Amino acid sequence: MDSIDLKIIAALKKNAKQNTKEIASKVGLSVSPTFQRIKKLENQKIIKGYVAVIDQKKLGTGIIAFCQISISKHSKEVIDIFKNVIQDIDEVLECNHVSGSFDFLLKIAVTDMDHYHNVVVEKLTSVDGVLNIQSNFVIEKSKDEYLS
Amino acid sequence: MDSIDLKIIAALKKNAKQNTKEIASKVGLSVSPTFQRIKKLENQKIIKGYVAVIDQKKLGTGIIAFCQISISKHSKEVIDIFKNVIQDIDEVLECNHVSGSFDFLLKIAVTDMDHYHNVVVEKLTSVDGVLNIQSNFVIEKSKDEYLS
DNA sequence: CTTGAAAAATGTCCCGT
C-alpha cells in the first residue's frame, strides 16, 4: 500500500467504469502493474466492491430524512431486534448505532410526507424498545462520497 | 421505467461488476434488451455512475462521526461559505443542509480522536458563522445503501 | 516495472422478428 495504490483508489472511488489503461495513465504506470494492483486491492477487500449510483429523485424518492432514534434498553436483545427489523425496511438506506444522546441514526428515503409518516409511525415506532424518534429533513446535499 | 428497470437498478446497486448476461438472467430477459435498458438508464442519468466501495477501516480511517452544526445566520452568504469550505475538507464525506434544530449534518471519517479533534477545532469551528457543533460517533453500521 | 502478445470474456451494435 503506497501512494500509487491510494491514487488508484481515489480514481475508482470517483468512477469505477474506467478501464485499466485510463487508470494506468492517471497513476503513471503501465497497464500490467496497474491491473495487478487493482486485483490485489480487491483481494485484500480494501476495494469491497463496485456499485451503481442511483439518482433517487428521478425514481420519485427524493425526500431524504435523518432520524435519531432512542431505545429503552441497551441490551443485546433490544439492539439486535431493532437492527433486524431495519434490514427489511426498504426506505432505510443507512443504519448507524451511535454514541451520544440517542442510539441510532437512520437515513431514510421516501417519496412524500405520507410515505414518511407511514415509515415512521407504522414501521419504526412499532418496533419493540423504540422510545423516541426525531427527524431532520435534507434540504440540500452539498457533498457526497461513498466509503464503507 | 417499469418493474424490469427497477430490478436492473436493484441488481446494479448491489454489484456493478456483474456482466450483462448475469443481469439479464436475473430480470428474465436476454442480453440485448437488458443492455439497451442499462444504457437508457445511464443516458437518462437515473444511473449516475459507478463507484468503488472502499473499506476505510483498512485505510486507517475507521472512525466515523456525524456532526450536527448550527450556524449563526441563515443568509445565502453564510451558507455558501460553509458549503465551499466543506468541499475542501477531505475528512468530510457527506454534507447535508437540513431542517430542524440544527443546520448541517456532516459525516466525517477520521483515523483517531486527535485527528477528529483537529478536524472539528481547526477546520470546522473556525469557519465563519459556525456557532455550535455536536458529534455522535458510529459504534456500528448495520445497514448501508448508496443513493444519490 | 515495462512492453507486447494472445486467449477468454464482455461490451456493443445491427438486423430480423
Place this chain on the structure above:
DNA sequence: ACGGGACATTTTTCAAG
C-alpha cells in the same frame, strides 16, 4: 421491444527484458 449473432473492446494471463 425482444432475441440472435457478428464484431470491437477489455480483461486477464503470460513471457522476456
